[in-house]
Amino acid sequence: MRFETKAVHAGGDSDPGTGAVAPPIHLSTTFERSARDGQPLHGYSYIRDHSPTQTRLEEALAAIDSAESALVFGSGMAAASALFQALPGGHVLLPADGYYALRTLAAEFFPRWGLTSALVALEDLGAVRAAVRPDTVAIWCESPSNPLMKIVDIAGLASIAHDAGGLLIADDTFATPALQRSIELGADVTMHSMTKYLGGHSDVQGGSLAFRSRGELVQRVEHVREIIGGVLSPFNSWLVLRGIRSLAPRMRVHCENARAVAQFLSKHPRVESVHYPGLPSHPGHEIARRQMSDFGGMISFLVRGGREEALGVAAKTRVFTRATSLGGVESLIEHRASSEGPGSNTPQNLLRLSVGLEHFQDLVDDLAQALE
Numbered sequence: 001m002r003f004e005t006k007a008v009h010a011g012g013d014s015d016p017g018t019g020a021v022a023p024p025i026h027l028s029t030t031f032e033r034s035a036r037d038g039q040p041l042h043g044y045s046y047i048r049d050h051s052p053t054q055t056r057l058e059e060a061l062a063a064i065d066s067a068e069s070a071l072v073f074g075s076g077m078a079a080a081s082a083l084f085q086a087l088p089g090g091h092v093l094l095p096a097d098g099y100y101a102l103r104t105l106a107a108e109f110f111p112r113w114g115l116t117s118a119l120v121a122l123e124d125l126g127a128v129r130a131a132v133r134p135d136t137v138a139i140w141c142e143s144p145s146n147p148l149m150k151i152v153d154i155a156g157l158a159s160i161a162h163d164a165g166g167l168l169i170a171d172d173t174f175a176t177p178a179l180q181r182s183i184e185l186g187a188d189v190t191m192h193s194m195t196k197y198l199g200g201h202s203d204v205q206g207g208s209l210a211f212r213s214r215g216e217l218v219q220r221v222e223h224v225r226e227i228i229g230g231v232l233s234p235f236n237s238w239l240v241l242r243g244i245r246s247l248a249p250r251m252r253v254h255c256e257n258a259r260a261v262a263q264f265l266s267k268h269p270r271v272e273s274v275h276y277p278g279l280p281s282h283p284g285h286e287i288a289r290r291q292m293s294d295f296g297g298m299i300s301f302l303v304r305g306g307r308e309e310a311l312g313v314a315a316k317t318r319v320f321t322r323a324t325s326l327g328g329v330e331s332l333i334e335h336r337a338s339s340e341g342p343g344s345n346t347p348q349n350l351l352r353l354s355v356g357l358e359h360f361q362d363l364v365d366d367l368a369q370a371l372e
């Protein structure tokens with residue numbers, strides 16, 4: 001079946017007890033056991049291990065991401081942390097441009113988990129080969145990356161990781177499985193902050209890992225989740241499952257609108273540069289065309305001048321809301337360096353847009369008046 005069909009149906013069998021077509025939310029924290037042998041009657045025991053609504057979401061995620069299995073967590077960072085805690089100790093390559101909390105995780109917590117790390121420009125495969133060490137256990141990539149929208153060659157990175165005996169892990173939050181399925185390109189694990197496009201409505205937090213194969217690594221990560229406890233609640237599982245049902249058509253409109261906004265910005269005299277992989281001038285455009293079916297709804301751009309000029313543009317938007325996060329139906333604008341705080345190496349004149357599902361002309365008009 002094609003992506004759109006899987007997104008609508010996976011994990012969606014009618015409820016056997018009632019015939020309900022929409023999935024039920026099972027809030028129970030505990031499940032009855034057999035009188036005969038004391039074993040769980042239906043495979044469920046306690047909510048921190050597994051629960052039925054969560055299982056539906058995991059089935060859906062595995063199906064749409066071309067994975068053999070998936071695990072969901074209370075946030076994207078909980079998913080990432082569980083995976084790193086499950087790795088044998090060793091060295092990890094992280095993207096020089098990428099989600100800032102991941103760098104904090106590496107700096108503050110990797111040493112306790114027996115891990116070391118290095119930040120590498122992953123879009124440069126030569127630099128990656130030079131940075132790989134005999135003890136490299138994983139390369140973590142993000143494409144498009146936050147906030148500079150760099151594109152990495154996922155198949156190329158997978159072969160470098162595999163030659164080194166390590167894993168390629170892809171944070172596909174910006175791309176979503178609708179546009180890029182990194183497991184098909186060679187990645188071993190994909191991670192999604194479901195807080196973003198998968199939830200899709202800025203009202204639920206969650207994270208997921210999807211695995212190329214149902215092997216020992218899945219069991220180790222599942223054990224970390226059971227013991228450390230970063231599980232996703234039944235209600236949040238249900239909300240994300242609901243979001244996935246409309247992921248494909250939402251992403252089509254996010255991409256169309258972002259294309260129009262990026263084209264508008266790229267011609268504006270007050271804009272120094274636009275980072276959007278859909279623009280032919282983007283250094284990763286050709287790779288993005290090969291490995292993505294479209295270019296996504298995220299854009300960043302540099303305003304001529306500095307911090308004050310960028311903040312001044314963000315101050316004037318009326319349709320775009322000034323807020324962090326991304327992937328919801330509403331458009332957001334963010335002065336990223338302010339959100340990342342001290343220690344951020346994001347350019348002070350950078351604004352990041354999450355282009356939503358409004359009419360594209362209203363978005364373009366809003367930016368036009370803000371840039372006046």
Ligand SMILES: *Cc1c(COP(=O)(O)O)cnc(C)c1O
Pocket residue numbers: 075076077078099142146171173174193194195196205206207
């Ligand atoms: C938001 C985000 C995360 C972290 O996800 P949370 O759900 O906020 O924990 C990780 N990677 C990327 C690219 C993100 O945008």
